[in-house]
Amino acid sequence: MIIRSWLFVPGDSERKLEKARDNEADALILDLEDAVSDDRQDVARKMIREYLLDRTDRSRQQLWVRINPLDTELSLPDLAAVMPGAPDGICLPKVYSAKDVNTLGNYLSALEAREGLVIGSTKIVVVSTETAASLLSFHTYLEGVTDRLSAITWGAEDLSAALGASDNMHPTSGGYDDPYLMAKSFCLAAARAIDVQPVGVVYVNYRDMDGLAADCLRDRRSGFIGKIAIHPAQTAIINNAFTPSPEEVAHARRVVDVFDQHPGLGVVGLEGKMLDMPHLKQARNVLAMAAEIAARR
Secondary structure, eight states, X not given: OOOOEEEEEETTOHHHXXXXXXXXXXXXXXXXXXXXXXXXXXXXXXXXXXHHHHOOOOSSSEEEEEOOOTTSTTHHHHHHXXXXXXXXXXXXXXXXXHHHHHHHHHHHHHXXXXXXXXXXXXXXXEETTSSTGGGGOTHHHHTOOOTTEEEEEOOSHHHHHHTTOSOSBOTTTSXXXXXXXXXXXXXXXXXXXXXXXXXXXXXXXXXXXXHHHHHHHHHHHHTOOOEEESSGGGHHHHXXXXXXXXXXXXXXXXXXXXXXXXXXXXXXXXXXXXXXXXXXXXXXHHHXXXXXXXXXX
């Protein structure tokens, strides 16, 4: 399933959890990590478990849970508490390599067996660049990672702290500085190499909707599908940005049609432009995405 918008929701806020029910986000990420203080972990775990148990129909909006990092004593209690609610997936932060993802997969298999869930049904989205070591270990995803992994996103805020940086933005360009552009590129390349969904990073200025729209456009042009939201107002813009427009769909259909009309040709002409196999693949991807999104409405 293509997820255009993932909205973080603090796991210990009853008000925000209730409001999120009606949000346009394709998926909620019920947060046990950054949004919840250590002294409220038990409260948040209980609230999230009850929320999951109460919302068994996930046809419109999936429910995921961000646990605490695996190298903390909080992660296993997180998983044990929320798995009775059968979350659609687990968001794993602050990884070091694919080994962490595989370890989580093993934990999930044991907990699925305990809860009588289908083994392998709980998917994983990984925040792939929040530690310094993670920038040097993307090759491990190509060497064997659990098929539970369905999406990879990246992080710039925690990474800047891990690198000892005072800021993650370039002082003159206004965009991300070099280490963070490298993190973004590695995330995209790794996701595409193993055929999982590459997800754009959060846009932290939640009042700047024009800036968010422009950032979504950059992400989509780069090859990302979807984006994480940190504010409920961001999801509508994200959904719109990652939904093919009627014009895009019409053009994609023309591309597919012209190749269908000339079977066996690797290069064809359309509207004064020469098109080859990559253009046909892109057109088919647009049509597949549009069809999947339309089917969920």
